[in-house]
Amino acid sequence: MDKKQDSSQELYDEVKDMMDENKLIELREMLEEYHIMDIYDVLTELEEVDRVKLFEILPLDTAASILEESEVEFFISIVSRLDEKHARSVFDEMSLGDLADMLRELDEDEKEKILDIVSKEDEIELRELLAYVDETSGSTMKKGYVTVNKNLNVAQAIRHIRAEALDADSIYYIYVVDNQQHLVGVLSLRDLFLSRDSALIEDIMVENVKSVGDNDDREEAVKLVSKYNLVAIPVVDDNGSLKGIITVDDILDVMEEEATEDMYKFAGSSEHERDVAENEKSTLREQVFSCVRGRIFWLILTAGLSFITSYVFMNFKDLVTTEHIKLIFFAPLVIAMGGNVSSQSSAVTIINLTNKNKDVDFATILKEVISSIINGIVVSVIVAIVISLFVANRNIALVVSLATLINMVLGATLGTLIPIILEKMESDPSAISSPIVTVIMDIIGMMVYFALISNIFF
Numbered sequence: 001m002d003k004k005q006d007s008s009q010e011l012y013d014e015v016k017d018m019m020d021e022n023k024l025i026e027l028r029e030m031l032e033e034y035h036i037m038d039i040y041d042v043l044t045e046l047e048e049v050d051r052v053k054l055f056e057i058l059p060l061d062t063a064a065s066i067l068e069e070s071e072v073e074f075f076i077s078i079v080s081r082l083d084e085k086h087a088r089s090v091f092d093e094m095s096l097g098d099l100a101d102m103l104r105e106l107d108e109d110e111k112e113k114i115l116d117i118v119s120k121e122d123e124i125e126l127r128e129l130l131a132y133v134d135e136t137s138g139s140t141m142k143k144g145y146v147t148v149n150k151n152l153n154v155a156q157a158i159r160h161i162r163a164e165a166l167d168a169d170s171i172y173y174i175y176v177v178d179n180q181q182h183l184v185g186v187l188s189l190r191d192l193f194l195s196r197d198s199a200l201i202e203d204i205m206v207e208n209v210k211s212v213g214d215n216d217d218r219e220e221a222v223k224l225v226s227k228y229n230l231v232a233i234p235v236v237d238d239n240g241s242l243k244g245i246i247t248v249d250d251i252l253d254v255m256e257e258e259a260t261e262d263m264y265k266f267a268g269s270s271e272h273e274r275d276v277a278e279n280e281k282s283t284l285r286e287q288v289f290s291c292v293r294g295r296i297f298w299l300i301l302t303a304g305l306s307f308i309t310s311y312v313f314m315n316f317k318d319l320v321t322t323e324h325i326k327l328i329f330f331a332p333l334v335i336a337m338g339g340n341v342s343s344q345s346s347a348v349t350i351i352n353l354t355n356k357n358k359d360v361d362f363a364t365i366l367k368e369v370i371s372s373i374i375n376g377i378v379v380s381v382i383v384a385i386v387i388s389l390f391v392a393n394r395n396i397a398l399v400v401s402l403a404t405l406i407n408m409v410l411g412a413t414l415g416t417l418i419p420i421i422l423e424k425m426e427s428d429p430s431a432i433s434s435p436i437v438t439v440i441m442d443i444i445g446m447m448v449y450f451a452l453i454s455n456i457f458f
Helices: 008-020 024-031 036-045 048-057 060-069 072-079 084-093 096-104 108-117 120-130 154-167 189-194 218-228 248-266 271-278 284-315 331-354 362-390 394-424 434-457
Strands: 147-149 173-177 183-188 232-236 242-247
Touching (some): 008 024, 024 048, 036 060, 048 072, 060 072, 060 084, 108 120, 147 154, 173 232, 183 232, 218 248, 242 248, 331 362, 331 434, 362 394, 394 434
Parallel strands (some): 147 173
Antiparallel strands (some): 173 183
């Protein structure tokens, strides 16, 4: 049982004292009562010599679990100091999917050193996993799954599963294959154990198996797992042969990464800035450079589009005479409302597009437009009342309030349509960042404002 009541500092002090007194056997026995993440926290705080010393006395399965959860810097600091034989024993206990994920973070020399250490069988499977393009289902899948042949009976299948389950990452689902290893069905342990021993697997399996292709984007796996509430999903190649599985914990990791990636894009930055920001060892210089690199393109583009807004303003300067100079004071209000609404609508639409259980259709656009009309009427009425209190000109109040209403409706429409269009074009809907949507609405907002001025006052 985990000793959750002990703080990390207390555990660290206890471990350090026992190591200083060389009570390594007692220390190993004590740590068996703790969760691997508690041990990992202690390891990260220790000096490198003590860190390796403690890691070497851990049971192999515990050591393997810690490496599966560790950061790449920790992984390298440990593995580079381990005896090759010990390292191979730890790697044998690791999930090949998790080990492959770690290897993707290493440079080629470090990667090859690890591949030279693992067993030949594991090396072949690791190279197969590493051959997949990053962020595909194949690059995310694990190899630890259990299959049974459709021609076995229940009793034979259970014996087979008992022999294979030790190396499996998940046995919630048993995948059924034919003699050519094509995925033909799936069954749960519950269905298996409740069936007669003589029943054929082919007769009790579920044939309609939800699966993803090994070269599909990993987001497709997220969609299916979310939609059908699966614990794991099989990955097949173009011929329908089972290549691996993606478990729900991997799906959660993917969802977190994709959500963070989309937020950075929508804010007008990049994945590189996210990676550097999450790296605890990154220097201030690296962080500053990543910020500049990730944001400068969008800032230059925004500045360029803003010049268009200025150009529109300059071309309508003759409309704003001394008599109507107060109209200039309300221009920021008009364009700000349109920009804010467009940002809100685009953000909500992107969320809906990435929501695996929700379809985005004409009803979505209609909802945003109708709600923007209602919100626009409320806001424009308030604007008209406030302006009337301070400006003794009903036409000014009319222009500003009407321009506010129109821009809010146009902002909602534009903010909703752009992500949908990008999705239809098979592009990333979050690629159009919030600053760009806002500055586009600035241009439209100014044109609407001055068009109303020219029609009402002239």
